[in-house]
Amino acid sequence: MSNPPPPQPSTLHHQVPYITTPTTLTTTNREYRKGNWTIQETLILITAKRLDDERRIKPSTSSHSRPGELKWKWVENYCWDHGCYRNQNQCNDKWDNLLREYKKVRQYQSSQSESSDHFPSYWSMERHQRKLHNLPTNMSPEVFKALNDVLQRKNNIHQQQQQEQQPQQQQQQSTSSIHQQQLKQPSISQPTDQLAVGTDQQPPEIEAPITVSEESDSSETESSENLDSETKRKKVRKIGSSIMRSASVLAQTLKSCEEKKEKRHQEVMKLEQRRLQIEETRNEVNQKGITDLVAAMTNLSGAIQSLIANHYDQT
Structure with a gap:
């Protein structure tokens, strides 16, 4: 992976002291800043997260390792002491996004x-x-380099802890296996001793208990492997059954949605058909009214003309 280019010179150089003790300032009257994070605030957050991880890894009996402590509250206090006025929820969300x-x-x-292929x-x-x-459109080289250093350091510490724990685990396993063999030794050698006392002809065999213990160890190994495989099969069956249930629930939900959609479509079609019928009836009523009005006007005109004609005939 190619390294990011060196950051451009700017006035946002952040130089913070290395501290491992949490601050004790009160948080009741804090006014937190909102909006977009600046590069300086982001670098302060990354430094706070690195110091918080390191102080949690180191064994200590001081008060900062008490179980009831809120993880992101310590980060908030550190950020607040160094000019990043954000609350613990903002720090948590920003870290996840980073x-x-x-x-x-x-x-x-x-x-x-x-x-x-050539990719830019x-x-x-x-x-x-x-x-x-x-x-991401706004990842800066400074932020990327700081994140890379924090994650690489955390990964190295995790690998070192695993390497330190491996000899202890191996020693515990060997101790437990020796203890199991010692527990099995009397129960297996007891029939051989009784046989020797009863017959007084053959000395007790020493190799038999070791062979039986080895067979018992192999049988225990096989039984543990069978138990693990059975457990895996049970887990696979549980996962398969849960997937089938989820698929059936999803199919029923989709079917119900389709039925509701079809029902709504039919209702919309019925409403549209009813609207057209009402529109057609209204047009017929309007047309009939106009026809009746024209007929009335024609009758009135004929009556007026006949009245005028009668008047001229009388004169």
Whole structure:
């Protein structure tokens, strides 16, 4: 994976002291800042998260390791002491977003370095190009480098702890196996001793208990393997049954949605048909009214003309 380019010189250089003790300032009258995070605030958050992880890993009997302590409250107090006025929920959400963006950029850079095709580096792309590749548009080299250092350090510490725990686990396993063999030794050798006392002809065999213990160990191993395989099969069956139930519930839900959709469509069609009938009836009524009005006007005109004609005849 190609490294990010060196960050541009700016006035947002963040230099914080290395502390491992939580602050005791009160949080009752704090006014938290909202809106977008600046690069300086993001770097303060990353430093706080690194220090919080390190203080939790180190064994200590001081008060900061009490079980009731809120994890992100310590991060909030550190950020507040160093000029990042955000609450613990904002710090938690921002950290989750940073991890998602870091993984996307790291995966793209890895595929870009391994692929034979020419892909532009993330650090050389414009905002619209990053958006086309479904990548974060505003990841800065400073933030990426700080996140990479924190995660690499955490991974190295985790591997070191695993390496330190392996000899202890092996010693515990060997101790438990020896203890099991010692518990099985008297119960297996007892019939042989009784046989020797009853016959007084053959000495007790020493090799028999070891052979039987080895067979018992192998049988226990086989039984444990069978138990593990049976447990795995049960888990697979449970997962399969849960998938089948989920699929049936999903199918029923889709069917119900389709039925409701069809019912709504039929209701809409009925309403549309009724509206057309009402419109047609109204048009017929209007047309009939106009026809009756024309006929009335014609009759009135004929009556007036006949009245005028009668008047002229009388004169």
